[in-house]
Ligand SMILES: [Mg+2]
């Protein structure tokens with residue numbers, strides 16, 4: 001198979017982990033006889049520093065011309081403590097989602113048995129959890145009009161959803177449920193929000209087309225609680241942009257570490273695959289970041305954008321072997337991990353490549 | 357002390373648990389020589405059934421004329437599955453908050469040692485957690501304009517905060533932090549939302565007035581994760597209405613059971629004290645609801661609205677004794693609880709009164 005892959009490392013540890021993710025793609029191409037070509041582009045804080053724009057036109061052009069994008073992370077702490085900054089790394093992220101029509105963010109939360117002990121949730125509650133989140137990514141309060149009024153003393157943000165926006169992601173979630181446990185939980189706040197009432201109407205209207213799927217509706221506050229209390233209760237979860245942002249990060253802790261979780265953003269055009277861990281500037285440049293989420297993102301990329309199931313499985317099973325052999329990066333090591341089994345980013349990459 | 361207390365049982369198990377909460381107030385008054393008078397009023401689904409209005413004027417009048425309100429819960433499942441219902445129990449709740457100026461919702465999350473095993477979080481992560489949430493209660497997306505446009509095909513909700521609204525709850529949180537661990541965590545989504553950027557500006561502007569308090573800002577998604585990963589990291593948390601709704605429910609699971617958690621809503625006028633567990637129609641009428649959150653709400657009422665610390669402590673220590681004596685209601689019982697120690701609502705009330 002001939003494919004062109006764009007690498008967008010972005011900020012912070014994004015640089016360090018996508019290097020390993022790319023190495024895995026190179027190894028897979030070699031082993032399975034594919035012809036992957038690569039290019040690289042700037043985004044986020046590094047793009048602001050270089051061009052003044054968090055998503056330069058050149059990057060966007062390269063994105064449109066690639067078959068899939070392996071993405072790192074964007075963000076820098078200097079913006080967090082400067083609420084008045086006009087240009088921000090996250091604007092690049094939001095613009096990319098809009099421009100590429102990436103309306104669905106998929107986050108598989110599946111635990112590697114070896115890591116059950118890494119979570120603060122009790123193993124007996126966790127074991128067997130396997131959740132697939134569908135977070136709507138281009139609507140809601142993140143993209144509505146926002147601003148100030150009353151002499152800068154009042155701030156507002158408008159949340160908005162159209163029937164069409166809800167329906168297209170709901171269909172993806174219903175279809176995914178069909179290939180899994182046949183249960184769909186739609187999360188909203190329909191007892192208070194009008195956008196949530198529209199959301200629920202659309203799910204209810206679609207349900208008869210999927211009679212094999214059991215549909216449940218949960219309020220977002222109840223879901224935030226239930227995710228900890230009984231994660232096995234969930235199969236496919238579909239929810240709006242803001243609620244999905246919160247619940248998927250919460251669920252990442254169920255999985256023990258953000259360092260292990262991959263995500264896919266898909267829609268009308270090129271798909272983007274990225275770890276969920278963010279730029280993590282506290283450990284940037286130290287070479288200790290866990291590259292396995294970027295590696296698993298590369299696996300998702302092969303599966304979803306190229307339909308290469310066997311290749312994707314080869315990556316997951318290499319990660320599984322690495323863990324079964326006792327190796328850990330610092331973030332998933334514990335008191336029982338021998339010092340010589342704790343790997344830095346580069347070592348984890350090397351050990352992983354041996355197992356593909 | 358002479359005080360007039362309004363009991364508003366509301367819907368579902370609200371009826372059953374406030375009966376016990378009131379009995380505790382009666383016992384405390386007798387023991388400590390206070391003169392409490394009581395009245396009762398309708399709200400929620402029961403008020404809709406009786407009057408067509410979830411918060412009848414008569415109830416609101418009684419609320420304004422009382423010194424404190426012991427509240428049950430409102431809600432009924434029939435509205436959840438009918439997104440088109442025009443009159444809803446929760447409207448009563450929102451209106452009460454606006455009319456009484458209840459802009460601050462306080463939720464103490466403190467664990468009784470005997471119940472460490474009831475949580476799905478590991479005991480060693482939990483032990484020693486003691487968090488006090490301040491959730492803003494009258495602004496944000498819950499109260500902004502909402503509606504439909506484009507032939508009913510687009511829904512919108514407007515989130516709004518004024519500097520004044522943020523400042524008054526922030527001051528309450530700063531002041532509470534002073535009497536506790538001197539740490540304040542403000543939760544927002546300032547990397548995306550304008551309301552959050554205003555929120556953060558106000559907190560940052562107030563911080564110099566409280567130089568003894570260590571202030572931290574967290575994004576809501578990170579906070580949702582951190583609450584599970586390391587709950588002891590938090591002391592006082594202050595956040596907006598929607599984020600607070602989600603995080604406090606999540607935190608309730610940290611505490612093992614919603615059945616044990618009380619809350620206070622305070623502001624410009626009469627304070628309202630209620631369990632956080634909601635109307636729980638699945639167990640309504642079975643007599644098995646845990647009344648301890650209503651009992652602890654009565655304790656908060658005495659403490660915050662009447663300044664009766666000793667009386668409030670007497671209630672908390674009675675709950676503690678009940679648990680140490682091995683008694684449990686069904687929701688907090690586990691495999692090790694002997695059958696004769698599992699109490700129904702009425703029995704739990706009786707055992708508790710013996711210990712005051
Ligand atoms: Mg997030």
Ligand SMILES: [Mg+2]
Pocket residue numbers: 221222601602605
């Ligand atoms: Mg709630």
